[in-house]
Amino acid sequence: MSVSSPTVPVRPARFATALAVEAYKLRRSLALLLAAVAPLLIAVFVFFNLLRIGKPVPWTMPLQSSAAMWAFFMLPMSVTALTALVAQAEHGPRAWDHLRALPLPRWHLYAAKAACVLGLVAAMSVLLAVLAQLAVTAVGVVAPAAAATGAPDMAGLFLLLGRIFLASWLLVAVQLWIALRWASFVPALATGIAGTFFAVVASSAKIGVVLPWQIPVNQLASVPARADLALALGFGGGLACFALMLWRMARLEAPR
Numbered sequence: 317m318s319v320s321s322p323t324v325p326v327r328p329a330r331f332a333t334a335l336a337v338e339a340y341k342l343r344r345s346l347a348l349l350l351a352a353v354a355p356l357l358i359a360v361f362v363f364f365n366l367l368r369i370g371k372p373v374p375w376t377m378p379l380q381s382s383a384a385m386w387a388f389f390m391l392p393m394s395v396t397a398l399t400a401l402v403a404q405a406e407h408g409p410r411a412w413d414h415l416r417a418l419p420l421p422r423w424h425l426y427a428a429k430a431a432c433v434l435g436l437v438a439a440m441s442v443l444l445a446v447l448a449q450l451a452v453t454a455v456g457v458v459a460p461a462a463a464a465t466g467a468p469d470m471a472g473l474f475l476l477l478g479r480i481f482l483a484s485w486l487l488v489a490v491q492l493w494i495a496l497r498w499a500s501f502v503p504a505l506a507t508g509i510a511g512t513f514f515a516v517v518a519s520s521a522k523i524g525v526v527l528p529w530q531i532p533v534n535q536l537a538s539v540p541a542r543a544d545l546a547l548a549l550g551f552g553g554g555l556a557c558f559a560l561m562l563w564r565m566a567r568l569e570a571p572r
Contacts, residue, residue: 331424338402338428342436347401351436352443354394358385359447366455366462375452375468380536382448383473386441387480387533389512395484395491396508398436402429403495403504422566426496430558433488441477445470479535483547485554487511487528493561497568525549 342348362378449468456463495504511529518530525534525546534546 331427334424334428335431338432342402342432345401347398347436350394350397350401351440354390355386355440355444355447358382358390358444359451361385362448363451363455366452366464367459370459370462372461372463372465375464375466378452378464379448379468379473380476382444382451383476383480384533384536386444386477387535389516391437391480391484391532392487392508392512392515392529394440395433395437395488396505396512398433399488399491399495400501400504400508402433402492404501423562426562426565429496430489430492430561433492434485437484437488438481441481442474445473445477448473476535479543479547480532483535483550484532486531486550486557487554489554489557489561490528493557493565496561496565528553 359382362382365381366373366378449470452464452468491504491508494507495501498504508529511527515527515530515533525531525542526549528550531546531550535543537543537546
């Protein structure tokens with residue numbers, strides 16, 4: 317007489333599990349270091365630039381400048397590096413075949429990476445706001461004659477950085493898709509460098525409102541309609557691009 321072993325119910329894999337695993341992998345990579353260094357560099361520049369000016373300026377000026385430097389250059393380059401690092405966590409050890417064989421929807425793997433990258437970019441935006449305020453405050457302590465005048469509009473800064481973050485979703489989606497699609501980091505880095513270059517040299521071009529690498533900086537446009545259009549294109553286009561990326565990558569046999 318044989319005794320059958322009790323059947324252990326298999327719970328379906330949840331997206332939260334894939335997200336937790338992806339977050340754990342971030343702790344073992346250089347992504348967190350990059351997320352801290354990029355906003356810090358802007359704050360250091362703001363600090364020494366105010367010391368160089370040597371006279372009082374309104375609080376609005378250095379805070380707006382920090383947001384502009386973030387949207388104009390540091391954000392696109394940080395996203396390029398972050399997405400490459402996140403993708404290389406699997407490309408490097410050739411782990412995609414193993415991961416895609418696990419009993420969970422394939423799109424969970426890619427959605428978890430997208431969520432982690434977006435979370436890091438959001439955290440970097442918050443860190444930038446905090447460090448920029450500390451940098452301006454430190455100038456007033458080190459050189460009282462150059463202390464900023466007025467009161468800091470932190471609510472306005474957080475609102476601006478929030479709009480920049482939402483407008484960057486298309487940029488993040490494009491860079492992450494390229495980084496995941498090809499095992500080599502060269503296509504992702506080349507695309508990010510080229511996109512940032514053209515965004516910088518053609519900053520006033522009308523096409524900039526639809527260029528993913530230039531959409532975030534349009535949140536500082538003096539024309540509200542241009543900023544609102546860029547926000548809609550960046551956020552809405554990002555959602556659509558993420559959805560298409562998840563669909564296509566889930567159907568792909570394996571990134572090469």
